Amino acid sequence: MxxxxxxxxxxxxxxxxxxxxxxxxxxxxxxxxxxxxxxxxxxxxxxxxxxxxxxxxxxxxxxxxxxxxxxxxxxxxxxxxxxxxxxxxxxxxxxxxxxxxxxxxxxxxxxxxxxxxxxxxxxxxxxxxxxxxxxxxxxxxxxxxxxxxxxxxxxxxxxxxxxxxxxxxxxxxxxxxxxxxxxxxxxxxxxxxxxxxxxxxxxxxxxxxxxxxxxxxxxIKTETFRVGTRQDSRPPEQPGVRLLSSTGPLCELAVFGKAKLEELKSSGKMNGAEIAPLDLDSAFKALLGE
CATH class of the missing domain: 3.40.50.300 (P-loop containing nucleotide triphosphate hydrolases)
Structure with a gap:
C-alpha cells in the first residue's frame, strides 16, 4: 500500500x-x-x-x-x-x-x-x-x-x-x-x-x-467494433457484447475485443454483418450500458 x-x-x-x-x-x-x-x-x-x-x-x-x-x-x-x-x-x-x-x-x-x-x-x-x-x-x-x-x-x-x-x-x-x-x-x-x-x-x-x-x-481505441446485423442473427447477451440500437429487423452492437469478434464470426451468427471501428463516445456509452 x-x-x-x-x-x-x-x-x-x-x-x-x-x-x-x-x-x-x-x-x-x-x-x-x-x-x-x-x-x-x-x-x-x-x-x-x-x-x-x-x-x-x-x-x-x-x-x-x-x-x-x-x-x-x-x-x-x-x-x-x-x-x-x-x-x-x-x-x-x-x-x-x-x-x-x-x-x-x-x-x-x-x-x-x-x-x-x-x-x-x-x-x-x-x-x-x-x-x-x-x-x-x-x-x-x-x-x-x-x-x-x-x-x-x-x-x-x-x-x-x-x-x-x-x-x-x-x-x-x-x-x-x-x-x-x-x-x-x-x-x-x-x-x-x-x-x-x-x-x-x-x-x-x-x-x-x-x-x-x-x-x-x-x-478501447483499437479493439472495439460497431457491428450491424439482423435481429434474427443477433448473438445472445454476453460479456463483451452490448446492444447499441435496435430498429425493426436491424440492430447495432458494440463488440469489445478482436478475440470476441472472431468468436462471434466463427459461431456463424455474423454472416452478412457490417463491421466497423466504434467511435470513442459510443464505446464509452456502451461500457456504461447506455
Missing part, C-alpha cells in the same frame, strides 16, 4: 451516507504518471471517491494510500494534490489576483510566476471580481488554482462541464496534456469521454460504487 511508485491505491473502500451506500468495496490502483478516465453516471460515486483521496472524507472501511501516504486528516496531502471540482466556487468579493494570493498561502510549493503565466495564457483578467466571472472563466481560475503549486496528483471532476468548445479544447488538449507530459498522475471524470480519449492510459468504469470494468485506453 505504501509503494511510492503507486500513486493511488484503494482496497475494499466503503463509504456510506446514512443508509445510502456510495462506495461499495471499491478497488483501484493508479501508477505514477498514469492518466485514468473515471467513467460513471451521475451518483455513481466519482465525487465521493475524489473527496476520499483528497482527505476531505474518511472512508467507513477499506484501505487507501495516496502518494505513499495514508489520508489521516492531518493535511499532509494538501500540497501534493490539485483538484478541480465539478462546480468550483470562490469568494465573490475577491479579485482573481486576491484569490490566487489567498490560495498561495496554503501551498508552500505555489509558483507565482506559473500562476501569472496561466492567467495570461488563458486570458483571465486578474482584476476581475470572481463573483462576476463567467462559467468558463471560473473554470479557468479553478484550473490555475489546481495547477500552480505543481501537484503530483491531479483530480479533475467534470472539469469542462458546460464550457464552450474553445475553452474545453484549451483546458484538455493544452493544460491537461501539458501536466500529463510532466509525469503527473491524473484521474479525470468527464461526461464527454471521447474528447479526452487521446490523453488516457486507462479507462475505469465506476458503477454501483465499484470499479466494474478496467481497460487500457488503447484497447
Amino acid at each position: 505504501n509503494d511510492i511508485k503507486t500513486a493511488v491505491a484503494c482496497h475494499g473502500l466503503l463509504k456510506n451516507f446514512g443508509r445510502k451506500e456510495v462506495l461499495r468495496g471499491l478497488d483501484l490502483a493508479a501508477a505514477e504518471g498514469e492518466v485514468i478516465g473515471i467513467l460513471g453516471r451521475n451518483g455513481s460515486g466519482k465525487t465521493t471517491l475524489f473527496k476520499v483521496l483528497l482527505d476531505l472524507l474518511a472512508p467507513d472501511a477499506g484501505g487507501v494510500s495516496v502518494l505513499g501516504l495514508t489520508p489521516d486528516g492531518s493535511g499532509a496531502l494538501r500540497g501534493l494534490i490539485g483538484y478541480v471540482p465539478e462546480k468550483p466556487s470562490f469568494h465573490g468579493f475577491m479579485t482573481v489576483e486576491e484569490t490566487l494570493a489567498f490560495r498561495a498561502a496554503f501551498f508552500p510549493g505555489w509558483d507565482k510566476a506559473k500562476a501569472a503565466q496561466l492567467c495570461k495564457t488563458l486570458e483571465l483578467d486578474t482584476r476581475a471580481k470572481t463573483g462576476t466571472l463567467s462559467k468558463g472563466n471560473t473554470a479557468k481560475l479553478a484550473w490555475i488554482c489546481a495547477a500552480a503549486h505543481n501537484p503530483r496528483l491531479l483530480l479533475l471532476d467534470e472539469p469542462t462541464s458546460g464550457l464552450d468548445y474553445l475553452v474545453r479544447d484549451h483546458i484538455l488538449n493544452g493544460l491537461v496534456s501539458e501536466m500529463a507530459e510532466g509525469g503527473r498522475t491524473i484521474l479525470i471524470s468527464n461526461h464527454r469521454m471521447g474528447e479526452i480519449g487521446g490523453l488516457l492510459d486507462r479507462v475505469c468504469v465506476l458503477k454501483d460504487g465499484r470499479i466494474s470494468a478496467d481497460h487500457k485506453a488503447d484497447f
Whole structure:
C-alpha cells in the first residue's frame, strides 16, 4: 500500500451516507504518471471517491494510500494534490489576483510566476471580481488554482462541464496534456469521454460504487467494433457484447475485443454483418450500458 511508485491505491473502500451506500468495496490502483478516465453516471460515486483521496472524507472501511501516504486528516496531502471540482466556487468579493494570493498561502510549493503565466495564457483578467466571472472563466481560475503549486496528483471532476468548445479544447488538449507530459498522475471524470480519449492510459468504469470494468485506453481505441446485423442473427447477451440500437429487423452492437469478434464470426451468427471501428463516445456509452 505504501509503494511510492503507486500513486493511488484503494482496497475494499466503503463509504456510506446514512443508509445510502456510495462506495461499495471499491478497488483501484493508479501508477505514477498514469492518466485514468473515471467513467460513471451521475451518483455513481466519482465525487465521493475524489473527496476520499483528497482527505476531505474518511472512508467507513477499506484501505487507501495516496502518494505513499495514508489520508489521516492531518493535511499532509494538501500540497501534493490539485483538484478541480465539478462546480468550483470562490469568494465573490475577491479579485482573481486576491484569490490566487489567498490560495498561495496554503501551498508552500505555489509558483507565482506559473500562476501569472496561466492567467495570461488563458486570458483571465486578474482584476476581475470572481463573483462576476463567467462559467468558463471560473473554470479557468479553478484550473490555475489546481495547477500552480505543481501537484503530483491531479483530480479533475467534470472539469469542462458546460464550457464552450474553445475553452474545453484549451483546458484538455493544452493544460491537461501539458501536466500529463510532466509525469503527473491524473484521474479525470468527464461526461464527454471521447474528447479526452487521446490523453488516457486507462479507462475505469465506476458503477454501483465499484470499479466494474478496467481497460487500457488503447484497447478501447483499437479493439472495439460497431457491428450491424439482423435481429434474427443477433448473438445472445454476453460479456463483451452490448446492444447499441435496435430498429425493426436491424440492430447495432458494440463488440469489445478482436478475440470476441472472431468468436462471434466463427459461431456463424455474423454472416452478412457490417463491421466497423466504434467511435470513442459510443464505446464509452456502451461500457456504461447506455
